[in-house]
Amino acid sequence: IELTVKTVNGRVPVIAGTGANNTLEAIELTESAKASGADAVLSVVPYYNKPSQEGLYQHYKAIAEAVDIPMILYNVPGRTVTNILPATVARCAGLDSVIGIKEASGSLNQVSEVIRLCPDDFIVLSGDDFTAMPTVLIGGRGVISVTSNVEPRGMAEMMKAALAGDLQKARELHFRLFPLMGAMFCYPSPAPAKKGLELMGRIRSGELRLPMTAMDASSLETLKKAMNGAGLL
Incomplete structure (x- = not known):
């Protein structure tokens, strides 16, 4: 702290x-x-x-x-x-x-x-x-937010629009980010967020301490697909 x-x-x-x-x-x-x-x-x-x-x-x-x-x-x-x-x-x-x-x-x-x-x-x-x-x-x-670990700008823009009453922009951002939001929990959190940061080169390793374990191949593919869709990879 x-x-x-x-x-x-x-x-x-x-x-x-x-x-x-x-x-x-x-x-x-x-x-x-x-x-x-x-x-x-x-x-x-x-x-x-x-x-x-x-x-x-x-x-x-x-x-x-x-x-x-x-x-x-x-x-x-x-x-x-x-x-x-x-x-x-x-x-x-x-x-x-x-x-x-x-x-x-x-x-x-x-x-x-x-x-x-x-x-x-x-x-x-x-x-x-x-x-x-x-x-x-x-x-x-x-x-x-969990998603803001990998997409802080998009989440902040969505919140700014919602707080300003710009429903159309907030709604557009919500649905653009929605697959990424889901991917953050395609495997027990915080594994996807940490792996996402590793894939982006923001941290050296997404390794977790037990009892958390590394993502399986299927979940990792889900994460990569969502991150690609959000323009993060």
Whole structure:
């Protein structure tokens, strides 16, 4: 985090991932991120132990009371097995340091309900590239993107158009990037993104640490086809 803060040098905010399924550990990670100069933290919903909605609220309340730093909740039930419901998000929005949520449930119904229930200044970010454009059009503020690892300019242009209300341009970019969005998950993430960066010559190796493994031949062909279609190779 310290290296990132130093490299960025104030050009954009640095948001550090400090989530854990142990509240005390999440507090310690958040304290460390603040000490390292992070501008905000991203705190994933506790995984594996499947807390209740009350448990989720108390988890975030404890972090907010322990560390004074802006916090973005991160809902990704496909990985955590727990879905923080819109009513609980709205409750958490009442905590002083909770400023927004990365919503990766994949449900526009849920995103809509979060936006409806939370204050106007609460930042709702899509956590899924394929819902990024529609999320912004119903009141979201942007996306925390996987596809932007290999195509940052295109994703940024799509978000800029959507935020400006240019539906035609946003729609065109959405469908141009749509095959690439899918290819980022044709094999367990982040393997496709890292392999894509290797193919582009941006990193020396897309090798992953176990338990993640290298892409198989079929998935690699899918990735290359999508990247060629997007003009990246």
